[in-house]
Amino acid sequence: MLTNTELKSPILIRIKFEKQGALRFIGHLDLMRTFQKTFRRADIPIAYSEGYNPHQIFSIASPLTLGIGSVGEYLDLKLKESMDLDDLISAINNASPEGIKVTAAVMLEEKAAAGMAAVLGASYTITGKINDFDLDGLLSKETITVTKKTKKGKLKEMDIKPGIFGLVHTGDGLVMILSSGSTFNIKPDVVLRELCAFINQEYNRFDFQIMRNDIMMGINPYVNLVGETVTPI
Amino acid sequence: MRKLRLNDEILLSVEKPARYIGHEVNAIYKDTDNIDIRFALCFADVYEIGMSHLGLAIIYDLLNKREDTFCERVFSPWMDLDEKMREHKIPLFALESQEPIRDFDFLGFTVQYEMSYTNMLSVMDLAGIPFYSKDRDDTYPIICAGGPCVYNPEPIADFIDFFYIGEAETNLPTILDLYKDMKIAGKTKLEYLEAIAEIDGIYVPAFYDVSYNEDGTISAFLPNNTHAKPRIKKQILMDVTNGSFPEKPIVPYIQTIHDRVVLELFRGCSRGCRFCQAGMIYRPVREKSAQILKEQAERLIKNTGHDEISLISLSSSDYGELKEITEYLIDTLGKEKQVNISLPSLRIDSFSLELMQKVQEVRKSSLTFAPEAGSQRMRDVINKGISEKEILDGAKAAFSGGWNRLKLYFMLGLPEETMEDVEAIADLSHAIVEKYYELPKEMRPKKPSIVVSTSFFVPKPFTPFQWSPQDTAENFIMKKGHLWRTIDKKTIKYNAHDAETSVIEGVMARGDRKLSATIMAAYNKGARFDSWSEFFKYEYWVEAFAETGIDTNFYTTRVRSEDEVFPWDFIDIGVSKKFLYNEYEQAKAEELTVNCMEGCAHCGATIYKGGICYVDKHGVEKPDINTN
Numbered sequence: 001m002l003t004n005t006e007l008k009s010p011i012l013i014r015i016k017f018e019k020q021g022a023l024r025f026i027g028h029l030d031l032m033r034t035f036q037k038t039f040r041r042a043d044i045p046i047a048y049s050e051g052y053n054p055h056q057i058f059s060i061a062s063p064l065t066l067g068i069g070s071v072g073e074y075l076d077l078k079l080k081e082s083m084d085l086d087d088l089i090s091a092i093n094n095a096s097p098e099g100i101k102v103t104a105a106v107m108l109e110e111k112a113a114a115g116m117a118a119v120l121g122a123s124y125t126i127t128g129k130i131n132d133f134d135l136d137g138l139l140s141k142e143t144i145t146v147t148k149k150t151k152k153g154k155l156k157e158m159d160i161k162p163g164i165f166g167l168v169h170t171g172d173g174l175v176m177i178l179s180s181g182s183t184f185n186i187k188p189d190v191v192l193r194e195l196c197a198f199i200n201q202e203y204n205r206f207d208f209q210i211m212r213n214d215i216m217m218g219i220n221p222y223v224n225l226v227g228e229t230v231t232p233i
Numbered sequence: 234m235r236k237l238r239l240n241d242e243i244l245l246s247v248e249k250p251a252r253y254i255g256h257e258v259n260a261i262y263k264d265t266d267n268i269d270i271r272f273a274l275c276f277a278d279v280y281e282i283g284m285s286h287l288g289l290a291i292i293y294d295l296l297n298k299r300e301d302t303f304c305e306r307v308f309s310p311w312m313d314l315d316e317k318m319r320e321h322k323i324p325l326f327a328l329e330s331q332e333p334i335r336d337f338d339f340l341g342f343t344v345q346y347e348m349s350y351t352n353m354l355s356v357m358d359l360a361g362i363p364f365y366s367k368d369r370d371d372t373y374p375i376i377c378a379g380g381p382c383v384y385n386p387e388p389i390a391d392f393i394d395f396f397y398i399g400e401a402e403t404n405l406p407t408i409l410d411l412y413k414d415m416k417i418a419g420k421t422k423l424e425y426l427e428a429i430a431e432i433d434g435i436y437v438p439a440f441y442d443v444s445y446n447e448d449g450t451i452s453a454f455l456p457n458n459t460h461a462k463p464r465i466k467k468q469i470l471m472d473v474t475n476g477s478f479p480e481k482p483i484v485p486y487i488q489t490i491h492d493r494v495v496l497e498l499f500r501g502c503s504r505g506c507r508f509c510q511a512g513m514i515y516r517p518v519r520e521k522s523a524q525i526l527k528e529q530a531e532r533l534i535k536n537t538g539h540d541e542i543s544l545i546s547l548s549s550s551d552y553g554e555l556k557e558i559t560e561y562l563i564d565t566l567g568k569e570k571q572v573n574i575s576l577p578s579l580r581i582d583s584f585s586l587e588l589m590q591k592v593q594e595v596r597k598s599s600l601t602f603a604p605e606a607g608s609q610r611m612r613d614v615i616n617k618g619i620s621e622k623e624i625l626d627g628a629k630a631a632f633s634g635g636w637n638r639l640k641l642y643f644m645l646g647l648p649e650e651t652m653e654d655v656e657a658i659a660d661l662s663h664a665i666v667e668k669y670y671e672l673p674k675e676m677r678p679k680k681p682s683i684v685v686s687t688s689f690f691v692p693k694p695f696t697p698f699q700w701s702p703q704d705t706a707e708n709f710i711m712k713k714g715h716l717w718r719t720i721d722k723k724t725i726k727y728n729a730h731d732a733e734t735s736v737i738e739g740v741m742a743r744g745d746r747k748l749s750a751t752i753m754a755a756y757n758k759g760a761r762f763d764s765w766s767e768f769f770k771y772e773y774w775v776e777a778f779a780e781t782g783i784d785t786n787f788y789t790t791r792v793r794s795e796d797e798v799f800p801w802d803f804i805d806i807g808v809s810k811k812f813l814y815n816e817y818e819q820a821k822a823e824e825l826t827v828n829c830m831e832g833c834a835h836c837g838a839t840i841y842k843g844g845i846c847y848v849d850k851h852g853v854e855k856p857d858i859n860t861n
Contacts, residue, residue, distance in 0.1 A: 022237055025250040030486045037258070037484055037538030040570070054571055067245045095538070097258045097486075098235070206242040 010047060011079040012108040013088065016233045020069040023099030028063040034097065035060075035075065042095035044088065047078040061232065062119045062180055062215050065187060072123075072214030074232045076108065104233050119232075121165055121216040122180035124188045127173040128208035133195045135167045135174075144194055160186050160194070167191070180215060235262070238323070238331040239314075247313045251486045252280035255306075255328035258484040259536065261293070262329055263303040269413045272296055273327050273334040273374065275307040275342050277352035278764070283308045284483070285490040287497065287545070288343055288380065292401050294479035299406070301413055305329040307340070309352045310359065312762065318359055325359035334360045338412065340374040342393075344382035347741035348734065348764035350389055353378075354756040357392070364753060366394050366439055371422045375412075384467075384514050385694040385801040388741050390438035391749035395426060398434050398804055399468030400500075402476050407432060427460040434468035436804070437461060443746055443800075449787055451745065451798040467514070467806045471843040473500055474522040480529060481536040493541035493575065494533040496526050498555070502547035503829035503845055506605070507616045507820050508647065510693040511547055513808050516836060517844035518829060520852075523554035527561055534566055542566065543575040550580040551830065553851045559588050567592075577601075580619070581627035586634050599638035599682070600631050602665075606647060607657030613823045614649050616816075621661065628665045632672055638682040639665065645712045645729075646690040646704030649821060655712050658687070659719040666724045685720065686728045687713065689735035693742050694801045695808065697816035703739045703789040706732045733771040737763065739789040740778075745800040751781045809837040 019031070026034065036056055039046050048054035058077035064070050083091075085105045092102045138144065144161040163179030163186040178186040188210050196203040217232055237244070237254055244250040265271070274292055276283030283289060283306070296304035305327035310318060318325065324333035334340055340362070342353055354364055357376070363369050366376070378389065379397040386396040397405060408429045415425050430437045440461035446452045456463060470476045482494060501518035502511060530542055542562065549555060559574060566572035574592045579585040581602050589600075604624050606612045612619060631639065643658045662685050669681045689709045692698040704712075709732040720727050741748065754777035762768035778785055793799075795814055802810070812835065819826055826834050829845045839846045848854055 022235070022254040022256040025244055025254050026486045027251075030251060030488075033488070034486055036540070040538035040540065041258070041535070048571060066250070067241055095258075098256055205245075206240070 011082055012076060013079060013085070014074060014076050014106050014108050014233060015089070015092070015102050016104040017073050017075065018069075018071045018101045018103060019064060019073055019099065020071070020101075021099040023097065024067055024069050027066055028060070032060065034100070038092060038095045038097075038100070039077075042091040044077075044091060045079050045081045045083060047080040062122065064212060065189075068124075068188075068210045068212055070212035071103075072212055074215065106233050119181040119215050119217055120179065121177055123166075123175060123177045123213040123216070125170075125173045125175050125211045125213055126188065126192065126208050127211075129201070130169075130174045130195075130208070132199055132201060133169075133174065134199055135169065135195070138195055138198045139164070139167060146190055146194065160190060164191060175213070177216075236331055238326040243314070243317055243321070243323075247317065248311060249280075249487055252308070252311065253314065253328070255331065257486060258538075259481045260329055260483050261297045261304070263297075265303060265330060265332075268303045269301040269416070270299075270303070270339070270409055271337040272302055272304040272339045272341060272409075273307045273337045274304050275334075275340060275353075275356055276345070277309050277342060277349045277356050278762075279311050280308045280485070281487065281489040284485050286343065286345065287495050288345075288401075290479045290482045291477070292341075292343070292405070294482075295401060295405065295477045296409070298477065299409065302409060303330075307334055307356065309356060309762070312768065315355065315359070315761070324361050325356060334374065335362060337374045338416070340376050342376075342378040342380070344378050344380040344389075346764060347382055347388075347738050348769075350741065350752050351756045351760045351763055353389065354392065354752065355761050358756075365391050365749075367391075369394075375422060375425070381510065381514065384510070384804060384806070385742065385744070386436060386438065387746045387800040388744040388748040388752060390746045391753075393438065394422070395429060396436040396438070397468070398436055398465050400470045401468075402470040403468040404432055404434050408435065427458065430458065430460040430462065433462075433466045436465045438746075441803070451800060454798065454800075454803055464803055464805045467804065469500070469515070469519070469841060471519060471841060473497065473519045474525050478529060480532045482533070484537045484539070491543065492539075493543050493573075494530075494537055494539045495543045495545050496530055496533070497521060498526070498544055498546040498549055498552040500546075501844065503551060504548055504618060505616055505816075505826055505828050505834065506618075507614070507697040507816055508605070508644065508690060508693075510696050513695045513813070513836075514806050515547070516806070516808055516829075516838040517841055517846045518551075519844040520552065520848075522852075523558045526558055527565075530562055530566060534570060534572055540571060541573040541575055543577060546578060548580070549576055549578045550582070550585050553849075556584075556588060559592060563591060581631060582623065583626075583630050586627075586630050590634055599640055599684075600636050601640045601642065602627065603642040604661060605642065605644055606650075606654065607643060607659070607661045608654045610823055611647055611650060611654045611657070613825055614820045615647060616820070616826055618825065618828060621664075624661065625664060625668055629668045629671070632669045632681070633676065637669070637677070637679065639684070641665070641683065641685045643685065643687045644690040645687045645716070646709055646735075648690075648692075648698055648701040650704070650712075652712075652715060655716055656719050658685070658716055659721070662725055663721055666721075681724070682726075683724060684726045684728065686730075687716065688730040689732060691735055691739045691742055694799065695804075695806055695813070697813050697820055699743065699799065699813065700793045700795070700797075700817050702792050703735075705790050706736050709735065731766060731769075734763070734766075734769060736785060736789060737771075737774050740783070740785050743788050743799070747781070747783065751777050751783050754780050807836075807838040807840050812836045 047057045049057055058075055061074040089102045089105050143159040145157050145159050147155050148158050150156050163184050166177035168175050176188055176191055189205055192208055193203045239253055276286055276289050293304055296302050307327050324335055326333050357364055362373055376394045378393045383396045411428055426437045429435045430440055440456055440458035442455055442457045444453045499518055499520040501515040503518045504512055506512055562574050605617050609621055666683055692701045692703055713729045717727055755773045758773040760773040
């Protein structure tokens with residue numbers, strides 16, 4: 001990563017942000033539109049694409065499921081002129097709706113930007129009816145098979161156990177580290193459903209509050225918890 | 234983090250939960266312990282429609298500029314949430330505080346179309362507020378209504394405590410001042426209504442008795458309360474340049490119908506089309522100065538982050554400085570901030586095409602023409618003031634300018650219409666298509682896309698056609714079928730509105746108080762979201778008419794005499810009934826009337842002492858109007 005003084009053109013920046021409260025009910029496309037308007041209000045010197053219909057150049061990693069809050073979302077953007085990162089953070093935060101808050105920003109080397117596609121895992125903290133869960137019991141099963149609906153509407157069986165990288169009770173709640181990204185994506189509610197089934201607890205999504213803590217770009221599945229992970233910032 | 238009224242389970246089980254959470258940028262929040270008046274401002278349709286309405290934004294801003302008032306928004310929950318709120322007995326709440334509107338001081342509706350009447354009842358129902366004014370004691374909010382539909386408030390008279398006739402900027406603040414004083418002094422709702430009944434523009438329906446002739450027409454419409462005025466004078470803001478305008482409008486998260494900021498070029502319309510209610514009720518034309526528009530445009534973009542600005546009016550080509558302001562916006566916001574400028578409601582001629590060319594540069598959206606009628610004879614009947622040559626020249630210029638998508642709007646069922654006039658719609662459309670093929674081959678790379686849409690004409694109060702019989706539903710369907718057969722569907726796509734909706738709209742538009750019971754009956758059967766074809770059920774209305782003894786033909790197809798007392802006659806819009814009747818006669822004689830830019834037709838709007846009656850479109854004062 002580059003420091004503030006080693007500017008290159010174009011300038012690529014990655015920001016980490018929170019999406020909480022009422023903003024949990026804003027879908028991915030609407031979140032994109034919200035950032036577009038926020039950047040304009042904040043007068044961020046964002047770069048525009050070429051062509052007849054220029055649009056701001058930025059992308060958001062790993063869309064969040066509607067209803068889930070997060071303290072670890074990431075957005076990469078391209079600036080046409082340099083800007084102090086602390087100023088950038090405060091400018092965005094001053095123009096953001098309540099519920100969106102930028103917590104960090106770094107400058108990227110150009111090739112790092114492609115890293116968003118390399119998202120491999122995500123960590124979640126679950127609170128609510130979690131006390132009776134038998135984490136070791138579920139993980140000791142040879143396979144954890146779930147039925148999933150494919151895009152064509154067909155039902156397909158799938159073993160999610162290889163995608164559960166970590167599952168542990170902490171003081172803050174139940175922490176899950178799950179495979180994420182385009183190739184093997186496991187949503188936390190799927191795991192919650194299996195945890196309930198394992199102890200014959202009736203599953204209701206709304207018995208739980210789910211918060212995404214962070215996403216990970218590199219992960220070693222053999223390490224049980226926050227071991228060998230690389231977060232985007 | 235502010236609270237939400239709906240829990241996660243409900244929010245995640247309905248479409249677009251962002252409709253119900255508030256929290257948008259520029260939404261106003263106030264400490265409810267420190268305000269005197271809580272006002273729930275309601276557009277009784279879904280969020281995306283209501284949030285696209287400039288009037289709502291103007292009132293929201295106007296009321297929230299007052300330190301003593303907290304004005305919040307209320308929209309109709311979409312059907313999915315509507316059902317859940319009934320099932321779980323969740324009271325309807327305002328978006329900002331998320332608190333039930335049952336406890337507010339006012340519930341104010343902006344009523345933009347007749348087909349939203351059942352939605353107004355639904356809002357009251359969900360809020361736990363009795364429908365009829367007579368059934369509400371002093372603990373309920375005062376229910377008021379404004380907007381274009383309340384120029385004939387009678388069909389919803391039984392539900393509303395008071396109507397505000399005209400533009401809110403003038404007297405809405407006055408009636409809130411009075412409310413605060415009287416609330417502190419412990420006065421009753423009746424005392425309050427009596428006090429505001431003396432203010433211009435305020436109509437309290439319970440203070441009037443209506444008696445009828447044997448044939449069902451009105452014999453007398455008289456105040457039964459000494460505080461009530463015999464005539465209610467329309468309120469309009471004369472100085473639109475310096476009037477209150479929302480410079481920090483709310484920025485929705487979800488895409489609304491008009492996802493952009495809007496600026497009003499002027500209010501009113503000088504054209505005088507005889508079918509058009511807006512053209513009569515908003516008289517006289519009042520222009521906003523170009524200088525203030527430029528300043529506001531910049532602030533609107535800065536405050537919202539929108540990337541499009543729309544300059545709106547009823548007929549934007551008539552704005553004196555249109556070219557100047559458009560070019561200014563392109564040079565500043567367009568070039569520096571990638572803001573698109575949109576110019577709806579232009580007459581299609583070379584002047585406006587040149588402007589649109591500049592605004593859009595390369596991207597060509599579709600163009601909309603509204604000839605309204607196919608034959609020159611019919612266009613003269615409606616005083617459209619545009620010739621066939623002008624239409625065809627406009628089409629030719631558009632095609633040469635590179636546009637190949639045109640939308641054409643017409644009305645079926647206009648007064649005096651014959652089958653030849655219906656066929657003329659097809660003829661004119663075909664002639665427009667031909668203009669495309671007259672271009673040299675290299676200028677027409679692909680087939681043109683021409684869409685013809687027809688709506689059914691519904692006569693509206695305060696227009697010259699308020700005396701005119703509405704065409705029957707059978708005729709509508711027959712004419713639509715005839716046009717469908719006549720039009721060349723290889724080159725033209727034809728869309729038509731629904732005839733049944735037009736019947737209900739026609740009944741409500743010129744309806745009287747007896748219809749409150751009908752609307753109630755239709756609502757009780759399940760009528761809601763009547764303006765949405767997926768929810769509109771004609772059967773509910775047919776049954777409701779039968780149960781409440783209403784003959785729809787009385788309101789729609791009946792011929793009215795010159796001296797009939799209309800349910801809305803007690804409202805004074807400045808334009809005289811005599812002028813309107815004279816215009817009706819002119820229509821039948823196929824005679825044109827000058828528009829306000831060319832000369833004065835003496836409609837009566839000069840009593841407002843301003844606007845185009847006194848100043849021309851370049852801001853130059855006219856000689857004394859009465860010597861014209």
